[in-house]
Amino acid sequence: MSGEPVGHATKNFSERYAVLSSELLGLLDEASPGPKPAPQEVAATWVERNDAQNYVLLGDPAVRLRTDSLL
Numbered sequence: 001m002s003g004e005p006v007g008h009a010t011k012n013f014s015e016r017y018a019v020l021s022s023e024l025l026g027l028l029d030e031a032s033p034g035p036k037p038a039p040q041e042v043a044a045t046w047v048e049r050n051d052a053q054n055y056v057l058l059g060d061p062a063v064r065l066r067t068d069s070l071l
Contacts, residue, residue: 006057013055020049 024045027037 006059009057010055013052017049017052020045020052024049 024042026032027042027045
């Protein structure tokens with residue numbers, strides 16, 4: 001409502017998806033040293049990553065809410 005492009009509404013989701021994708025890649029990397037992650041950790045990261053990816057903003061970007069007269 002402040003005149004920003006509609007894509008700004010989903011920017012945090014896109015950034016979170018990128019961070020979680022890198023984290024998931026690290027968890028699944030067979031060549032990484034150290035103990036292997038627990039299956040529950042991999043599954044939780046996978047679900048969180050997919051949740052951050054699958055958001056859609058519905059609506060007509062040409063529509064504006066009237067803010068000059070509130071009931």
